[in-house]
Amino acid sequence: MRMQRTDKLVADRQILDSAERTLEAEASGIHALVAALRSGLGPAFEAAVDLVRNARGRVVVTGMGKSGHVGRKIAATLSSTGTPALFVHPAEASHGDLGMITPDDVIVALSWSGETAELKSLISYAARFSIGLIAMTAEPDSALGAAADVCLTLPKAREACPHNLAPTTSSLMQLALGDALAVALLESRGFSAVDFSVLHPGGKLGAMLKFARDLMHTGAELPLKPLGTRMSDALVEMSAKGFGCVGIVDGNGHLVGIVTDGDLRRHMRPDLMTVAVDDVMTRAPKTISPDILASEAVEIIDKSKISALFITKDKAPIGIVHIHGLLRAGVT
Template identity: 75%
Template sequence: MAKPKPLVTKSSSPDTADSAVASALRTLDAEGSGVAAIAAALQGPLGPAFTAAFNLIHGAKGRVIVTGLGKSGHVARKIAATFASTGTPAFFVHSAEASHGDLGMITADDVIVALSWSGEQPEMKNLITYAKRFRIALIAMTAEAGSTLSKAADVALTLPRAREACPHNLAPTTSSLMLLALGDALAIALLEGRGFTSVDFSVLHPGGKLGALLKYARDLMHTGEAIPIKPLGTRMSDALVEMSSKGFGCVGIVDPHGHIVGIVTDGDLRRHMRPDLMTVPVDDVMTQNPKTISRDLLASEALEILNSSKITALIVTDARKPVGIVHLHDLLRAGVA
């Protein structure tokens, strides 16, 4: 029985690799030009329409219904997700499915944002008719000011014409990115208009990396007996026992009123190493006025302080009194770092 021939993998020639990079650069240049054209249009005729769309959504009692078909449908689904995650209640309705019962998802208090580059998708006709019948506000995002969708809309966001990145000027590439960019711009304008804060954001993003970054020091800190604390005047031998038993590599030093006034770290031990180190008071070794944080500080900000200060733990205080301690390892376990 003949042995099978080994597979031969041909590596790309330098010319082929260079051609691929050149193609990628042409694509990015074309798509970048499309986004730049939107920015220019917003400073001209698109600006008033954008403001009108903002006001319509901002004042709506209901939700934003984002709809589209094909590539525009995929973009619409993402825009709806961005609206919802930034404080504007929204969901996606497929333009074709709308005619088969999904129109029942849309109420008179809602605002419809319909995406169609040509503005002439026949599947959207019933949705337009429904919006007119029940006086539901309709915002169009299209490149054709004279299209059926644009004429039917209460507000028409007419995007500037742009060449697709596809060399045949056919595959939706630049146009899809432009629709997405304008949708993102509208979502962020609404976020800022509503004063949507990082606290609000954390409520809607409790999971994953974002959820971890939006936790607070109070969610991760160790409290009570776990906090390594000793008063002024403590001998270094006792402070070292406290430091070792609590496992944070440091011990906070408090004055008679319980206010944090210093900290002894592994680094302080190395800097003050001498034969009688264990017998001297912590007052002679501690770093005064240590960095502390409040319990309401975001975990992401705590991580920034740790990294910029090149330290591994932060004591959490309330009215200058220690109430907790956060270690770099706590942030790692929570997925912040």
Template identity: 75%
Template sequence: MALSKTRTNVAMTDPTAAIPSALRTLEAEASGVTALAAAIRSDLGGAFAASIATILEAKGRLIITGLGKSGHIGRKIAATFASTGTPAFFVHASEASHGDLGMITADDVILALSWSGEQPEMKNLISYAKRFKIALIAMTSNAGSTLAAAADIALTLPKAREACPHNLAPTTSSLMMLSLGDALAIALLETRGFTSSDFSVLHPGGKLGAMLKYARDLMHTGEAVPLKPLGTRMSDALVEMSAKGFGCVGIVDGNGQIAGIVTDGDLRRHMRPDLMTATVDEVMTRNPKTISPNLLAGQALELLNSSKITALLVTESKRPVGIVHLHDLLRAGVA
């Protein structure tokens, strides 16, 4: 009842009064990340590099553990590692003592998150790591803590004030742990040479999965591709444009290589009484933008948007093999 009464008494009459509070929170958290970056440039750098080497050399997986807010951050970090080429999963520090230690093998590496480094729930997990000689990396702000002392590598985060005005609710500290986890995951991604192709294998669903499809997965091929040779009369080119429905027609030379393209825009720019009797050579845009079948759908969308066009011819060795329209990307969920 007392809490409800307090909430009523502090009801905010001016919504804009929340803005300074938001700015203080963001500034406090930003200062924590800035301090973390400075630490990696100095004392924390060695431990960071050693952690990367230890995880890379592991035959097993990366086990992330923690509890409370650190546990929530640990779950997200584990998901980030797993999606960027480092097999990982989360084990709750409390549940570990009730059977989940069986999920951890001698080939694994444990990354234990605890701001204080003194949670009693970590004791059994630390003992298990020591007993089976499992590499233990600690992420904590307390270099003298039980966790840091037991760890093979201690990632000691710099002290920082929480954004909470009472300096109690984990806010800045949580963001710093999340940021350090992301830094580890991306460093491992880059060290492994994890590519966008690798990424697409692990992200087949949703918009991200759609963006990681290739032009070859979405393009129209064969007779669906609007093409005419050099020297074609514009009347015939217009029939091809209308029949295929892409608002353009690719023009090829005698070797079957792309020489130009005629679009709706070209028709408007060259509108004149004798347009239909002119040849495509007079109207076409030469050296049109084309893409490879191996271009990611997301990159194709960027090119369409930046060029303010709606279709792209897909070529191999300058020979047209397909066409991708903006509508194809929309249907696939890329945009």
């Protein structure tokens, strides 16, 4: 039995050693890519950004095999960050899909060797119609590298595969450089979180990019009472609306205070229910604009150690958000 446990521990350690070697090999590829950007790859990367940014059409990403899988993800990342893009399979391109590419587009072709046979038709098509061609390859003197307007030369790096064969480190480097291109374009265009929300209306990202006005409770749901209200009446309002607080407004309808569960505990005394809210409320409560992102509202609630926020416009309360409602909507 002890021998079996020892064998199991050895096997487990070998598995973890393998995982560590893989991650270290791939990390070395990323470090090599950073070093390349600081030298010869830098000017080419800048030229690639300029070529894409000045194009009137879309970015057409292409690649075969693992490069193709990476290319699909790069196209998706570009599209979601403000640079319209699509993936064209190089084998399908010569069977009619070249019609998807216009002279206003820019092609980004991925091939570690630069000699992928299926890319030949795309290379010829780009030359014939003067379509900008960006190569992402480790071989600048290859057919792809030589034909490209801009060649993003990837530094040589050993694959994580022990036989140095399966695309692992190389695929990660392609993906990382594609991400770098997408983010550089995003930043150069001033693509904002608001712009991002337009392209990501669904899922968790969509929830995080909603505005406070999209999730706030309004109208009769608002827990509000005027100055001078007895605490007994304020407590009824607080309990009825279920937000754990009640906002206090002055004669102009401006929010001037808030009574929370915490205020009740701090002012607990025999005559609490008979005093006016003016003597109990927290003055100048924290509020937010309806145009603030819901994710920012969650951050404010968390940092302020509160559970709800009134939303005001010209000092008047127009809505309220509660941490439970925000979390139910998927905002975290």
